[in-house]
Amino acid sequence: MKISAKEIIDIRKPRLRYPVIKPIADRFSPRHFSSEKIPEKDLNSIFEAARLAPSGHNYQPWYFYWTENNSSSFKKIVSCLPQSNYWAKTAAVFIIACYLPVVEGERNPYALYDLGASVMSLVLQAQHLEYYARQIGNCDTEKLRKLFNLNKDHQPFVVIAFGKLGNYKNIEEVYLQKDIQSHPKKTQIAKKIT
Numbered sequence: 001m002k003i004s005a006k007e008i009i010d011i012r013k014p015r016l017r018y019p020v021i022k023p024i025a026d027r028f029s030p031r032h033f034s035s036e037k038i039p040e041k042d043l044n045s046i047f048e049a050a051r052l053a054p055s056g057h058n059y060q061p062w063y064f065y066w067t068e069n070n071s072s073s074f075k076k077i078v079s080c081l082p083q084s085n086y087w088a089k090t091a092a093v094f095i096i097a098c099y100l101p102v103v104e105g106e107r108n109p110y111a112l113y114d115l116g117a118s119v120m121s122l123v124l125q126a127q128h129l130e131y132y133a134r135q136i137g138n139c140d141t142e143k144l145r146k147l148f149n150l151n152k153d154h155q156p157f158v159v160i161a162f163g164k165l166g167n168y169k170n171i172e173e174v175y176l177q178k179d180i181q182s183h184p185k186k187t188q189i190a191k192k193i194t
Helices: 005-012 022-026 040-051 072-078 083-090 111-128 141-148 173-180
Strands: 062-068 093-099 132-136 155-163
Touching: 005 173, 022 111, 040 062, 040 111, 062 072, 062 111, 072 083, 072 093, 072 141, 083 132, 083 155, 093 111, 111 132, 111 155, 141 155
Parallel strands: none
Antiparallel strands: 062 093, 093 155, 132 155
16 A cells, blocks of 8 residues: 555544644654654754653653664664564654652652653654654663663653654555554543532
8 A cells, every 4th residue: 555644644633623732733653754864953952842841849850862773772772672663663763761760869759740741842842843753662671771771760661763754655564554543532531620
């Protein structure tokens, strides 16, 4: 099946019930990227958005390690992914998103929540710059820790694959079928309480 990136965007674009900002309206998590190099200024902008995310007591309990496609580090990260996520090897960049479970000698019960806020800021800034991201939560975090000798205070949690959308004429059929499936969002997520 041949399909263009524009057709994928049209299929995956959420049907809005109310207006939202463009990076949220356009965001989806593809399984096919272009490995085209991302300019340093864009990477700096993306990480700056993550840095500015809100966090409890302003602890900022997150840290990111990143690498580009075609590097030995990139290949090592691929080895930490389950086979079902090998689509990610087309990404331009991998980011290992870590949380800091202990801050100032105390266990931080909000570290994962804060990491999520930081990652969402990163993803929305990337989307604003016309990059796409997909988060991979079922990676081998202990293997990541060992392969890269990560700081002992940094707990890897997810790998984020991102870059421009790839040429969907080159995608493996199994991943194409997953990307063209419609994924409707829940219709009710909030209820006023009195």
